[in-house]
Amino acid sequence: xxxxxxxxxxxxxxxxxxxxxxxxxxxxxxxxxxxxxxxxxxxxxxxxxxxxxxxxxxxxxxxxxxxxxxxxxxxxxxxxxxxxxxxxxxxxxxxxxxxxxxxxxxxxxxxxxxxxxxxxxxxxxxxxxxxxxxxxxxxxxxxxxxxxxxxxxxxxxxxxxxxxxxxxxxxxxxxxxxxxxxxxxxxxxxxxxxxxxxxxxxxxxxxxxxxxxxxxxxxxxxxxxxxxxxxxxxxxxxxxxxxxxxxxxxxxxxxxxxxxxxxxxxxxxxxxxxxxxxxxxxxxxxxxxxxxxxxxxxxxxxxxxxxxxxxxxxxxxxxxxxxxxxxxxxxxxxxxxxxxxxxxxxxxxxxxxxxxxxxxxxxxxxxxxxxxxxxxxxxxxxxxxxxxxxxxxxxxxxxxxxxxxxxxxxxxxxxxxxxxxxxxxxxxxxxxxxxxxxxxxxxxxxxxxxxxxxxxxxxxxxxxxxxxxxxxxxxxxxxxxxxxxxxxxxxxxxxxxxxxxxxxxxxxxxxxxxxxxxxxxxxxxxxxxxxxxxxxxxxxxxxxxxxxxxxxxxxxxxxxxxxxxxxxxxxxxxxxxxxxxxxxxxxxxxxxxxxxxxxxxxxxxxxxxxxxxxxxxxxxxxxxxxxxxxxxxxxxxxxxxxxxxxxxxxxxxxxxxxxxxxxxxxxxxxxxxxxxxxxxxxxxxxxxxxxxxx
Ligand code: HEM
Ligand SMILES: *[C@@H]1O[C@H](CO)[C@@H](O)[C@H](O)[C@H]1NC(C)=O
Ligand SMILES: *[C@@H]1O[C@H](CO)[C@@H](O)[C@H](O)[C@H]1NC(C)=O
Ligand SMILES: *[C@@H]1O[C@H](CO)[C@@H](O)[C@H](O)[C@H]1NC(C)=O
Ligand SMILES: *[C@@H]1O[C@H](CO)[C@@H](O)[C@H](O)[C@H]1NC(C)=O
Ligand SMILES: *[C@@H]1O[C@H](CO)[C@@H](O)[C@H](O)[C@H]1NC(C)=O
Ligand SMILES: *[C@@H]1O[C@H](CO)[C@@H](O)[C@H](O)[C@H]1NC(C)=O
Ligand SMILES: *[C@@H]1O[C@H](CO)[C@@H](O)[C@H](O)[C@H]1NC(C)=O
Ligand SMILES: *[C@@H]1O[C@H](CO)[C@@H](O)[C@H](O)[C@H]1NC(C)=O
Ligand SMILES: *[C@@H]1O[C@H](CO)[C@@H](O)[C@H](O)[C@H]1NC(C)=O
Numbered sequence: 015x016x017x018x019x020x021x022x023x024x025x026x027x028x029x030x031x032x033x034x035x036x037x038x039x040x041x042x043x044x045x046x047x048x049x050x051x052x053x054x055x056x057x058x059x060x061x062x063x064x065x066x067x068x069x070x071x072x073x074x075x076x077x078x079x080x081x082x083x084x085x086x087x088x089x090x091x092x093x094x095x096x097x098x099x100x101x102x103x104x105x106x107x108x109x110x111x112x113x114x115x116x117x118x119x120x121x122x123x124x125x126x127x128x129x130x131x132x133x134x135x136x137x138x139x140x141x142x143x144x145x146x147x148x149x150x151x152x153x154x155x156x157x158x159x160x161x162x163x164x165x166x167x168x169x170x171x172x173x174x175x176x177x178x179x180x181x182x183x184x185x186x187x188x189x190x191x192x193x194x195x196x197x198x199x200x201x202x203x204x205x206x207x208x209x210x211x212x213x214x215x216x217x218x219x220x221x222x223x224x225x226x227x228x229x230x231x232x233x234x235x236x237x238x239x240x241x242x243x244x245x246x247x248x249x250x251x252x253x254x255x256x257x258x259x260x261x262x263x264x265x266x267x268x269x270x271x272x273x274x275x276x277x278x279x280x281x282x283x284x285x286x287x288x289x290x291x292x293x294x295x296x297x298x299x300x301x302x303x304x305x306x307x308x309x310x311x312x313x314x315x316x317x318x319x320x321x322x323x324x325x326x327x328x329x330x331x332x333x334x335x336x337x338x339x340x341x342x343x344x345x346x347x348x349x350x351x352x353x354x355x356x357x358x359x360x361x362x363x364x365x366x367x368x369x370x371x372x373x374x375x376x377x378x379x380x381x382x383x384x385x386x387x388x389x390x391x392x393x394x395x396x397x398x399x400x401x402x403x404x405x406x407x408x409x410x411x412x413x414x415x416x417x418x419x420x421x422x423x424x425x426x427x428x429x430x431x432x433x434x435x436x437x438x439x440x441x442x443x444x445x446x447x448x449x450x451x452x453x454x455x456x457x458x459x460x461x462x463x464x465x466x467x468x469x470x471x472x473x474x475x476x477x478x479x480x481x482x483x484x485x486x487x488x489x490x491x492x493x494x495x496x497x498x499x500x501x502x503x504x505x506x507x508x509x510x511x512x513x514x515x516x517x518x519x520x521x522x523x524x525x526x527x528x529x530x531x532x533x534x535x536x537x538x539x540x541x542x543x544x545x546x547x548x549x550x551x552x553x554x555x556x557x558x559x560x561x562x563x564x565x566x567x568x569x570x571x572x573x574x575x576x577x578x579x580x581x582x583x584x585x586x587x588x589x590x591x592x593x594x595x596x597x598x599x600x601x602x603x604x605x606x607x608x609x610x611x612x613x614x615x616x617x618x619x620x621x622x623x624x625x626x627x628x629x630x631x632x633x634x635x636x637x638x639x640x641x642x643x644x645x646x647x648x649x650x651x652x653x654x655x656x657x658x659x660x661x662x663x664x665x666x667x668x669x670x671x672x673x674x675x676x677x678x679x680x681x682x683x684x685x686x687x688x689x690x691x692x693x694x695x696x697x698x699x700x701x702x703x704x705x706x707x708x
Pocket of ligand 4: 182184185186189
């Protein structure tokens with residue numbers, strides 16, 4: 015069903031002119047996206063090359079030991095402990111703890127350790143070993159000419175070994191059927207999955223000396239069929255026409271002829287229906303999907319991975335100077351059904367942080383890539399957006415010879431999160447010290463006015479060891495405010511990492527529910543000093559400079575100047591987030607959800623509650639600000655108090671509180687810093703809300 019949708023989507027994209035034709039899944043979807051990469055970026059630009067040891071499928075680790083066969087068999091042995099009624103076991107990588115073949119006798123031979131060791135080189139916080147085992151089924155079958163097995167992501171790795179549960183070739187049909195029933199497979203599905211497994215590789219005398227007598231074969235292996243490196247149905251046709259060499263059908267160990275017993279358990283009905291190559295292919299695609307989707311109850315799998323038509327890569331924001339953000343990245347475009355030659359241009363049409371249309375960003379070709387069934391071209395971009403209005407999302411506009419197609423990520427645009435991001439321009443990874451450690455000094459840019467602790471999280475891969483799985487270990491440290499530019503405050507933290515762990519380490523910077531995640535430590539060795547507001551000034555301490563009788567200071571320049579006085583006058587505002595009001599020694603934070611709604615620069619300030627013409631100004635203050643907000647000695651606001659500004663004599667003071675006669679109106683201010691001097695009749699009431707530095 016999902017396949018059908020994907021095909022329709024691809025077809026639609028050929029003919030649609032106005033609207034987007036996107037993948038079923040919206041980007042980003044972390045685990046899905048990572049496995050999608052590993053599934054389709056086999057070669058070329060940005061290649062991940064997961065199927066490297068499978069292409070060609072004839073590769074062996076040592077003569078007679080099929081790598082593809084090892085991948086496929088590992089998945090079955092891992093899944094085999096599933097108990098669907100209990101909701102436990104299944105494809106969960108528990109096989110990583112089951113390497114000891116004196117306990118897990120079914121796991122003899124080097125194939126399991128070799129397979130898991132290979133997979134572990136792709137393991138990270140978005141690619142679990144169990145998803146990699148599932149991917150290994152897709153890749154091994156496809157690399158050997160079999161069908162595309164529908165693949166989902168989202169599996170969770172086990173933390174310890176499961177029960178010993180792989181059926182033994184000696185077990186009778188009743189036992190086999192019961193074992194497969196435990197795994198959730200009907201008797202017919204049992205036949206199918208075995209017939210779909212025993213087409214690659216074969217039986218080794220070193221592991222099964224009664225099945226393949228020692229020294230009777232050149233390589234110590236008897237293959238399941240005549241094509242040991244082709245995913246085809248010769249195992250079935252050979253069985254049916256009596257030419258089978260499969261040791262599990264005709265081997266000398268009669269008790270171990272499990273394939274014979276299984277295939278004939280329904281009078282050859284199921285295998286006969288697989289004698290046609292295309293029905294074998296369809297059946298195997300379906301039953302192997304069932305095998306890899308047999309997971310513990312607590313796992314929620316993604317939808318079937320279909321390569322995105324359009325997928326962003328490496329979206330990257332950097333603060334450059336006070337006014338600009340550098341915005342770079344790449345767009346991967348699927349050229350399977352729309353050839354590269356039909357594309358005249360790919361552009362990004364972005365929205366600013368208010369949702370207003372921004373500029374259009376052009377792209378240039380970076381390179382081509384391909385998977386088993388798809389081809390792609392990457393288009394790169396590197397542009398600037400105004401820091402003030404910034405960016406929130408973009409659509410991808412593809413000009414084709416047949417018209418323009420806009421890809422809008424299921425109507426929501428491709429999101430760009432500008433609240434917090436790694437300022438890699440000013441981050442660095444120092445050279446290794448004598449102890450073999452490297453100091454990473456990471457800088458995060460945080461949109462001014464964002465509330466919350468800024469944190470740096472490192473996720474390091476604890477490498478797989480024999481009879482164990484790799485794991486992720488995380489550590490989080492808080493980042494310290496370093497300095498600021500016009501719209502962003504920079505935070506930094508330094509962390510020491512063992513050189514050997516650097517490649518396997520990713521980091522996230524986060525604040526208040528926003529996060530720039532999964533960043534690699536590919537950073538310059540030399541630090542590049544931050545360039546901050548006013549030519550590199552550090553954050554300075556606040557000094558309250560004015561008395562209760564003073565009035566509002568006039569900011570000199572700059573949208574982000576902030577001032578505090580001893581009276582309720584200045585709003586320390588960081589569009590479009592929370593706003594601080596300082597009264598005497600108390601700081602109040604007004605958030606969007608309450609009294610002040612500031613949508614952005616140029617700002618719209620609206621009063622949403624609390625005030626009526628009859629409310630006294632004191633009540634107004636109490637209900638709209640102080641009750642709603644945290645009071646206390648919050649972090650000081652940034653101030654340049656070395657050169658006190660001049661004061662506007664007309665400004666109100668606390669002593670003139672009186673009831674406002676009308677509600678404040680919604681006012682929109684364009685441009686930079688402003689003091690709004692209200693009419694005298696409104697003075698007191700507006701003293702709270704109407705003086706806004708934007
Ligand atoms: C009743 C169930 C099954 C039994 C008793 C069984 C038994 C065996 C045995 C004895 C071998 C030979 C291993 C060696 O000597 O290296 C083997 C190999 C293999 N099995 Fe199964 N198997 C069963 C089901 C499956 C299933 C469901 C799959 C996958 C869907 C599968 C995939 C494979 C593969 C790919 C190999 C070849 C491995 C290689 O060449 O290294 N088997 N199986
Ligand atoms: C498959 O068979 C060929 C020919 O006997 C042999 O050279 C090759 O090593 C075998 N491959 C595997 C994976 O067993
Ligand atoms: C497991 O496999 C890896 C990679 O092939 C190998 O380096 C390691 O020695 C193996 N360990 C054991 C105990 O077989
Ligand atoms: C299945 O096979 C194993 C190994 O030969 C044996 O120990 C077990 O008793 C068998 N179980 C049944 C029910 O045949
Ligand atoms: C016979 O087979 C065994 C087990 O596979 C192996 O260890 C031994 O070297 C072989 N001997 C000869 C003469 O090939
Ligand atoms: C199933 O096929 C096998 C192999 O051709 C044959 O030996 C057997 O008699 C068949 N069984 C039935 C019930 O047809
Ligand atoms: C983008 O361009 C800027 C300035 O031209 C350059 O410093 C930066 O390295 C570029 N970034 C990327 C990712 O290409
Ligand atoms: C890390 O990756 C780089 C580039 O891919 C490679 O040159 C280096 O050897 C790797 N370091 C380790 C410790 O694996
Ligand atoms: C801020 O004030 C504190 C306490 O007086 C002092 O320790 C700190 O160094 C000051 N920070 C800056 C940036 O001036
Ligand atoms: C404060 O402002 C004055 C006058 O604009 C300027 O000379 C001084 O460098 C500024 N100091 C700081 C720390 O920003």
